[in-house]
Amino acid sequence: MYQYFILSGIFLFFEYIIHVLGTWKLCRKAGINFWKIFIPIYNIFILLKNYGRSIWYMILLLNPLTSIILLFILWIDLIRSFGKGTKKDIILLLFSAGIYIYYINFFEKIQFLKIEKIKKEDNTGILLSIIFSFITHTYIIQPFVIPTSSMEGTLLVGDFILVSKIHYGLRMPMSPISIPFTHNKIYKNIKSYISILQWPYFRFSPIQSIQRNDIVVFNFPKDFNHKIIDKKDHYIKRCIGLPGDLISIKEGVLFINQKKEKFFEKKQQAYFVKTENIPLNIEYLKNKMDIEDIELIEEKNDEYFYKIMLTEKKVIQIKNFFDNIVFIKKNIFPINYQEYSIFPNNYGWNRDFFGPLHIPKKGELIKLNLKNIHIYNEIITYEKGEKINVPSERYYKIKNNYYFMMGDNRHNSYDSRYWGFVPENHIVGKPIFIWMSIDWDRKNPLNLFNWKLRLNRIMKIIK
Template sequence: MNFALILFVLVVVTGVAWVADKLVFLPKRRRAAEAAVAEFDRQQARIGERFADENAAQTRARLRDDKLRQPWWLEYSASFFPVILVVFVVRSFVVEPFKIPSGSMVPTLLVGDFILVNKFEYGIRLPITNTKITQGRQPSRGDVVVFRYPKDESVDYIKRVIGLPGDVVEYQDKKLTVNGKPVPETPLPDYLDEERLGYAKQFVQDISGHKNAILNNPAVPPFIVGAEDFPYRDNCTYNARGVICKVPPGNYFMMGDNRDNSADSRYWGFVPDGNIVGRAFFIWMNFSDLRRVGSFK
């Protein structure tokens, strides 16, 4: 389900109703209210002061309110337009919420984390078409990015940027190298992976100044099993030690922090710039652990 499209349709429908109310229906209701009040005043004048309504002011107000009241179908359309418009604009151009559905970004992001994604840092894009209308900055190595999955663009994925256009990314013997330079890793205490009920080796990697924790299971072999066919697959060389890829222009190489539990660019290829949604930067809720709320690297 394309929520952006649904929201856009709601904006259009409620917006048309709102404009029609302001230009057509509201003036008609005002004329009807003025006519009702005028008719009431004429009746009061005919019956004379002796039999006049003692609560004339309240009656006039009630008549006016009754005639000015929106019909139910207009109340539930035009009245919601400002709220829906604000939600649409904020979600499309400022920040958008997402929920983490899998453990591919453990230990950085856990299943059940609700995150916010910056929608303007990499350039503002039109909703639905995702066409970029402002340039913004290029994603950096180490950024955590939400993007439309190249194999099914109705699905959103979240991974970490490892390779930029033109980079040579090597993942050999479970060690990461970018443009011939090994990415430094500092050991941390083993991490208890509750999803798999076991411990994994944990490291802090430093990629272009971005430091973040990653998991690596030495029991899992280094070679890639089940790599699919994808655009620019000829840019990648698969061997018993892993994979080496040169990132094509306008594309990015993405990996999950949970290296042995992540379907990423090693398996299904590169992410085109047009698929980028935005940079994830904040956990705004995790109902299982409120301590998770806050920014992350």
């Protein structure tokens, strides 16, 4: 905690130096007393007062990123009073990262004209709205869109959701300098943040702790393209395993602490479907029954074979509706089939026969041996910063809580079964609301003419 605020204070001090060096001559020409220019915070207050801006702008100093925004606002006001308020000047100031004000301050021979106080009818309201939106986006609620089908049928592709960042404890930003309203990229591999500066992890106390079966947004632990945690890609899954739990899957059925999971209506799995004489009415399945993942595997001798992602409820509905169905059965991998991409890679597990796997809990002692070192090596490497191939210590004390995440679309989800645990410091927030839902062509989502509103999902609370 103290590290975070100490670093923020150091950052603000450097901002103060940059601001004073870049503006002191201009401030003197504007008639501001010499001593007022050099007093931290008070010099900001003086400029706000002189240009008729609200003192509430001072709140922006509480955060490194918003403090940068405040400095640019003040600099724009200042150069305008010297006749440098054209669009060209403002663009030069922004795209030179503030260097332009140094040029004006030290090299331009300009005269002070007058202080133009900001009028209510100016763009102040728009500016404040943008700043307020940014603060809300960063610290309270952030919008997301569901891009994949891993959470069907709870969350659908094209659902626009709001995620609370305070339910599980507000995690303060770790990358202090980044482009507002972006995550980790501007375009392709161009990053939207400065990766050299990185703040330590700090989280406020949660309103509620993560409960089993909560839907959680988190940063993908295996995103190696971005080293700063809060800039790693966002994932959304259901938390089915809490710290200290024992997870296992047998014939596609999840067991938590050796107890079978409760019936979950929205859970989807892959089913093989065979019909004869007449194929399935795919248009009806998609439009009337909201079944999206349908794949025709084979057609032979008036027999049709499909693989479809279905809930148990929809399995019953299809059986009752189609008379030509020969069979519907789950696509369960055999126990002796090994998926090499399954975590921890060398245990011979697959998506339907997995575990038992213990989820590490903060403070517990893990007894290390040659059998489990492959499971906990990543955690030790992450926490200690060094890789252990052979356990030299008999026990290791876990420093963080970890979680096990799975998608509701169990056979079409890239989740903890494939890449392991989610550390507590990767947790972003809790989805609370669907404010918009669009059914688009998944092969061509940018084709606006094929968009359809899902009216029954708009303004819906996520339970």
